[in-house]
Amino acid sequence: MVLFLNQLINGLGTGAIYALIALGYTxxxxxxxxxxxxxxxxMMVGSYAAVVLMVNAGVPFPVALVASMLVxxxxxxxxxxxxxxxxxxxxxICSLITAIGVSYLLQNSAQLLFSANPRPFPPVFSIPPLRIGGVSISFVTLLTVxxxxxxxxxxxxxVMKSRTGKAMRAVSEDMGAAKLMGVNVNMTISTTFAIGCALAGIGAFLYCIAYPSVAPTMGAMPGLKAFIAAVLGGIGILPGAMLVGFIMGVAESLTKGFVSTQLSDAVVYGILIVVLLFKPSGLLGRAQREKV
Amino acid sequence: MAMLEVMGLNVYYGAIHALHDVSFQVEQGEIVTLIGANGAGKTSILHAISRLIPVKSGEIAFSGQPIQGADAHRLVGMGLAQVPEGRRIFSQMSVLENLEMGAFTRRDKGELQSDLEMVFGHFPRLKERVRQIAGTLSGGEQQMLATARALMAHPTLLMMDEPSMGLSPILVEEIFEIIRDINREGTTILLVEQNAHMALSVANRAYVLETGSIVMEGEAAALMDNDQVKNAYLGT
Structure with missing residues (x-):
């Protein structure tokens, strides 16, 4: 039971990071x-920005957090x-391939700049874990969740209430009609990227506190998992991405604790396949049906 | 000075020359209609004015100001609104949110409530459905919503693209009655229609469009009696 609770809490911590990154995707x-x-x-770029600021420039962590988000x-x-x-x-397909290209460009530029050797992420908090019975909850996990x-x-x-949020939803449904309403589409899209990337910046920081090592390819795995969370949640649906992010973190952590460490990724991808077989639009996604 | 003046407008889709030297104007307070068959270029004209498609050459002036270089999203603030073809309401947003999008560029939020009452006066059915998701409205209600949404911008010129499309004859009558009302209250209207009969019956003046060129123009009543127009568009 104690092991189960510990793994559950660890899983929620990892899941929260997947969820934050998944929000950007979705x-x-x-x-x-x-x-x-x-x-x-x-996320990797944000992690390097944080390391450079904190280690090389000696910037305190709250400033580094904000600065790396801005980066x-x-x-x-x-x-x-x-x-x-x-x-x-x-x-x-063109922009999809471009996106893959940009991904490699960032990874290789980071390798050129910082070498392929991982850099340690400095410890940020030295608060002892909270113990309830035999269950220990690290401060970082609590904070992350x-x-x-x-x-x-x-x-x-x-997204639901603000003027910009409504503009985002309008652009997402019909870019042309949104323009006719007077929405500045370019600005709205930039804002969306900005918010997604700011969340990735926070995600990067939390990820680095949990796994304190920064490397050029570090974004690939959490990026992929977050992408899966976004798809499984119903792509484009914010609560879906969040929910599945948490589910995946927990599933991974429980597999590590009770089945085998090597199998944890297999379980995550297994969930992907099973869910998509039975609900291709994702857990919270609705099948596209419109009255004309 | 005309409210809207289009001079020598040329539009291409790739190699296809869609609009040839189209010139027309709309005076303040008028209802002007562009009629023509499917594919004649009616929608292209409205999209060119709204800056949704690029213009090869020609001039478009709105209230005396050239707008062919303006950003699409600035036009609403200048008083130019469009009810697009196929309604293009935001189907996953509520009726109220669609109306709020119509007033997107307006900063006088205090007036929002009185404007809502104004459009509900024209379209009482929308008031009953204000919380409903717009995609679940019937076709006629969606057309009403699209029109109401455009009115929320307080346009001085309202461009309407095929408001009768896909509607039952009774609903078409109803929509055209509302178009008359809106015009009576001071909004100038540029109406694009395939339903030439209805369009000519509400309009002051009309232009006939054939394969991207204006081939005829005149008083709507006169065109309705024109034999050529009768044969080609009125089916009598």
Whole structure:
């Protein structure tokens, strides 16, 4: 039981990070119908920014967090403008391939700049874990879950209630009609990338605190898992991405604890296959049906 | 000065020359209609004015200001709104949210409520369905919503693209009655229609479009009696 609870809590921690990154995937897909495969690498960029700021420049961690989020935002918005915007009217496969290209470009640039050797992420918190019975909850896990949940609620409110959020939903449904309403479509898309990348920046920080090692390809695995969470949740649907992110983290962690460490990824991908077999639009996704 | 002045408009889709030197104008307070068969270029004209498609050459002036270089999203604020072909409402948003999108560029949020009452006055059925998801409305209700949404922008010129499309004859009558009302309240209207009979019956003036060129123009009443128009568009 204690092992189960411990693994469950660890899983929620990992899941929260997947969920944060998945939000970026799903928001961007929702608005431009593009799987931004470079999203995981944005997280890597944020991690390097944090390491360089904290280790090389001696910046305190809250400042480094905000600064690395801003770096992520700058990269995300610039990538959209330079690489994706010119392809907005092109067949979707073009921007998809471009996204993969951008992903490799970021990874290899990081390797050129920082070498392939992982760099250690400095310890940020030295707060002892909370113990309840035999169950220990690390402060970082608690923080991660809390931050992710708050961001999710805030983001959902923003998208549903705010003027910009409504513009985002309008653009996601019909870009032309949104223009006719006076929505600045380019600005709205940039804002979406900016929010997604800021979340990836926070995700990067939390990920690095949990797994304190930064390397050029570090974004690939959490990026892929987050992508799966976004698809399984119903791509474009924010609560779906969040929910499945948590489910995947827990499934992975429980597999590690009770079945085998090597099989944890297999279980995650197994879930992907099974869910898509029975509900291709994702757990919270609805089949596209419209009255004409 | 005309409210809308289009001069020598040329539009291409790739190698296809879709609009040839189209020129027309709309005076303040008028209902002007562009009639023509499917594919004649009616929608292209509206899309060119709304800056949704690129213009090869020609000039478009709205209230005396050239707009062919303006960003699409700035036009609403200038007083130019469009009810697009096929309605293009935001089907996953509520009726109320669609109407709010119509008022997107307006900063005077205090007036939102009175504007809602104004459009509900024209379209009482929308008031009953204000929380409903727009995609679940019937075709006629969707057309009403699309029109109401455009009115929320307080346009001085309202461009309507095929408002009768896919509607039953009774609903068509109803929509055209509302178009008359809107015009009476001071909004100038540019109406694009395949239903030439209905369009000519509400309009002051009309232009006939054939394969991308304007081939005839005149008072709507006169065109309705024109033999050529009768044969080609009125089916009598």
């Amino acid at each position: 928001m961007v897909y929702g608005i431009v119908k593009l799987i931004n495969f470079a999203h995981g690498d944005i 992520c935002v700058a990269f995300g918005v610039a990538i959209e403008r330079v690489a994706y915007k010119p392809l907005r009217d092109a067949p979707r 809390l931050v992710a949940a708050l961001l999710m609620v805030g983001l959902n409110l923003f």
